[in-house]
Amino acid sequence: MLKKYINLLKEKFSIQWIVYFFLAIVAFNFLDSFNFLIFSSVIVAVILAIFYRKKIDTNDLISLLLFIIPLISFGILAGTSKYNLDPAAPSETENYVFLVLAFIALPFIGFLGRSNKQFNIKTALKVIYIVLGAWMLINFLITVVQYGPFYTFIYKDRYLFEYGHLARLSVDRTSFMLLGFSVEMVSSEYFVLFASILSSAILGVFFVSFKEDKRSFLEYLICGSIGLLCLILTINKTFYLSYFALLVIFIFVVLFGKKILKWNKVTKIVLFSFMGFVVFLVLIFVLNALDVKFISDIVKENAFLTRFFVKNREVYRYYNIIHAFAESKCKHGFTPYLIGQDDITFSGSWLFDMIAITQLTGWAVFMIFIVLIFVRYVKYAKTSKDDISIKVLIIGFILGLLVISLFRYDSMPYFDSTNFLPLYFTVPFVLLLVIYGYIGESKEAIE
């Protein structure tokens, strides 16, 4: 009897619609609750598994399971960490003990999608981008209505006075976003994270022919434009300058790159020695921050080196975290968190913030996962028969998320509270996990 109904349902209703719907509610930040995402992802994964249990390739499944081992360990560590469970810890109000369930279910959703021929990754990506675009358009309009255009310049270093106190963030560093069912003030770095991912949709335009696929072309163009608009609205002077510098370098390389730079021995030597120098500087910075006596003595004695490696606005926030880590008693465990103790604040980069929140074990596992994303993507890009535009959009999404948050991510994005929101609790990271499940070695291509 039950089988009959399942078959009837199968005929009338395509199960991949559940995946699209799930992606849509995630991308719209529906309910603004991570626990909601955890349980809905588990439900979706179970439904998909029931319907497609026969289509699952065992080798593929084992491969996926191997690839999500670091993610599972990270989920267990993060979900049961003191940061998460300690009532005194300044974490989110929700309790994320079941974090690991989401970390298993989300890649599984992407994986099950791949196992099913009806599932179309192009549609899935479009759903993500269009919903994200609609949501960001709302956020963009709300922010413009409230603050007006160019507010980052007009209200630079000016603060609102709320509840008897000067606001934590100045007006130029805040934006408005629709979180769940209410409009809230968030830090503009959080806003830019979504704008950056959305603007990566513009990459699709370069790989889709306007004549052949007018609809996709326009969709990518509009979504990408909304993302760029949001970027332009919120970025400040430093951002404008760095974007402009990047643009100049890009144009220079495209126009004159081939003429001036030839891939010969000299170029190789110059390039490698430059990279070597950068690595050397980073090494000195890290060793100094870790209080290695030999290095830190040299840096301390020289005013220029101190200024360069420590007392410098850009570097100090990273230095502060590594230094605090070096001084903390428990370096390897997961339980202690550094933030909130001894005036340690977030550095604005997930690479360093992760050390402060999860200590060395969690950080190492997370880093392995980040490396695996790229390993998996390279395999996918080489073997999959997916359209080139899809591959570009996927790497655009991954880089749009990871690169911007490497330099500018606010782990305390809420204006009204000092609750943490580490990168792994954000909507883009959830979407990334689904994509992570989808990408991988394609069996068809190997055959």
Added chain:
Amino acid sequence: MKKRIFVVSALLSVLLSGCAISMDNTYKRSDYNDTVFANNYYKIKDKNIINNIKQTNTFTLDKTNDCVFENYEELKALGTDFDNKVANDEVTYDSLIFSNRNTTYGTVNCLGNIDDSFNHGILSKLTDGMLFCDGDTYQGVRVQIDKDGFVHEYEKKCLYADYFALSFKPGSDYTNNLYPPSATYDIKLNIKFYIEDGDKFVENICSYTMNSVSRNKYYLFGFKLTKNMAQNIKGLGISYDLVNSNEDASVDHCLHLYETLFVNSSWY
């Protein structure tokens, strides 16, 4: 299609009007937080009120008839007159204990609790329920006024209130003296209520002279509001005069205001 556009635009307008924050009052970090005493005076007088005063009435408050209190003990003693339960475990205003600056009396009765419209702008310092200050930063708690004081228009109108209370401490610019003299003087407080009457305002000035006021003490001054006086209050002004002061005239004088309370009030 037109219908859809209409629905979408209606939804958008509802969303966009969901939150309203006034951008008129944005401040620099250094505003009213200067090391120079004279730069920290809050002197803003709302032009809408100042330019539209129809009539001015002056009342001299009587200690007994108007239920005037000058400190917390007196307020407690009045007790039933205000039909308001006053917590017994309050710290005394004379003691300089800063650890307990969030008193239950302050946090329960503050205007910020009564209506959210009081929580925006720099004068939200006077409605956040904090009755003491450790003096760390100006931005933390104090509003520093000179003799002319300020006039502020509220977003909403008062329907009724039991009594008005003001938490304050006198202060002077004795930056060069490590231990300022503990001078006492009499202060004539002028509490001005602006009652909305059509487009204009009626100014009710309630004056009261407090004797032997010292800079080493916190004061909770207040008096009973009659129904006529409280209804339709749209603005508040506070100013003062020094009477019988033996302080050096060349030294800048001020009142540090901590809280203005309309206890058991309702706003619309």
